[in-house]
Amino acid sequence: MEINILAFGIAKDILGSNQLQLQLPEAATVAQLKQLLLEKYPAFEDLRALAIAVNSAYADDQLPLQQQDEVALIPPVSGG
C-alpha cells in the first residue's frame, strides 16, 4: 500500500518536502514505517526523537497502518 506522509519542522528539511509517499506492505506497523524512513533518510538518526502521528494522534510503534490514514512525522516539538 502507498502511505501519504506529512512532514513538519526539521523533518521537512530532511525530506526536502512537506510530503512523502512511501510504499509499505499491507498492515505495516508504525515501527516498520520508522525503519524504512531511517534507511532512506539516515539524518533522522541524529534527531533527539521522532514520533509518528496517525490521524492527528500520537501512535504506538505497534499500530498497523491503513492506506487512508493521515500519517505525520513529529520531530521534537518546541512550541510555547
Place this chain on the structure above:
Amino acid sequence: MEINILAFGIAKDILGSNQLQLQLPEAATVAQLKQLLLEKYPAFEDLRALAIAVNSAYADDQLPLQQQDEVALIPPVSGG
C-alpha cells in the same frame, strides 16, 4: 505623652472611630499601648490578631513610641 492612633477595618468598628488619642507614659512601648487598648476596648481580645504599625511599618512589642509617631492598629489583613 499623647499618641495619635489610626484605626482600620474592624478596629475602626471597635473604636467607633477611625482615630483615637491615647495618653501614655513617655517612651511607652508598643506592648504597653496594646495593654491599654485591651483594657479600654476588650473587644480586641476577640480578634484573630492585632498588629501595630509605627510610621507605616510593622512594629515589635519592644519598640518605644514617640509623640510624633504615626501609630496604626492593624487587625488581621484580608486583601487580595
Place this chain on the structure above:
Amino acid sequence: MTMKSIDIQLLEQPLDTQACIDFVNDPGSGGTAVFIGTVRNQTAGKQVIRLEFEAYGPMAIQEMRKIAEQIVERWSAHKVAVHHRVGTLGIGEIAVAIAVATPHRKAAFEACQYAIDTLKETVPIWKKEFFEDGAVWVAAHP
C-alpha cells in the same frame, strides 16, 4: 531594583490587567506569570452581593513594594507590577492583579505565587463582604 522595574498601584478605579502585563513586557524576559483575583459570588456557600476594600494607603503601598523588591532579588525578575483595588467592588470585578516577568517561566510562576501569598499576609488592606443579611470583615475573628 530600580523604580523602573517595579509598578505598584492602589486604585479606586477598576484595575486594568493589560496595563500590568504591558508594564512587565521586556525583550529579555521569556515568561510572564499573572495572577488576577476577582470577587467571587459566594463565600462558604453564602451569596456575596458586593465587597469593600479599605487600605492603610501609604503602608499598603510600602508593603507591596517590599514584596516586589524581594521578587526582583530572589527570582531575578526583570519587572513586577502589583495593582490593588480599594473601595466598593461588584461580583467579578478585579481586586488584585500581579504580573511578573522573568527570563525563565518556572521562576515567574513561583514569584507570582509568592507575591499573592505574601500580599494576603502582610499588606494592610481589609475586605468587608456584604451579604443579604449583613456584612463581615473577612478573617478578623478566629
Place this chain on the structure above:
Amino acid sequence: MTMKSIDIQLLEQPLDTQACIDFVNDPGSGGTAVFIGTVRNQTAGKQVIRLEFEAYGPMAIQEMRKIAEQIVERWSAHKVAVHHRVGTLGIGEIAVAIAVATPHRKAAFEACQYAIDTLKETVPIWKKEFFEDGAVWVAAHP
C-alpha cells in the same frame, strides 16, 4: 468539560492576552492564573532576530484541547483558554497565552503551570530561531 468552558486557538495574528483573560472571567472563580510566553532577544547568549512557529494545525488544536480538558477535570477549573501563535514573530511578541480560572488560587497556578509544561512536551508546534548567521529548529538535536 463543555465547549463553553474551553477556548483553544491557533492564530496567525498577534495574540490578545486580554481575550484569554476575558474568556475565563467567571463569577464563581476567585483566582485566575495566566502565563504569557514571549519571544526573547537571546538564546544561550546568542542574539535572536526573529522566530517562526510551524504547527500541525488539527493535531495541535486537539492536543491543546486535551490539556485544557485535563485541567478542567483535575483542578476543577471553571474555564481555560489556550492561544498559540504561528508564523513569523519578532522579539517581545507573544508566542503563547494561557489563562485558567479556578475557585481557589493555588489550583489556578498549578493548572496553568501544568498547561505550559505539557504544551511544550506534547503539542506539535515547532520553533525556528533566526540569528544573524543562520537558523535552527529548536530542540531538534540532542
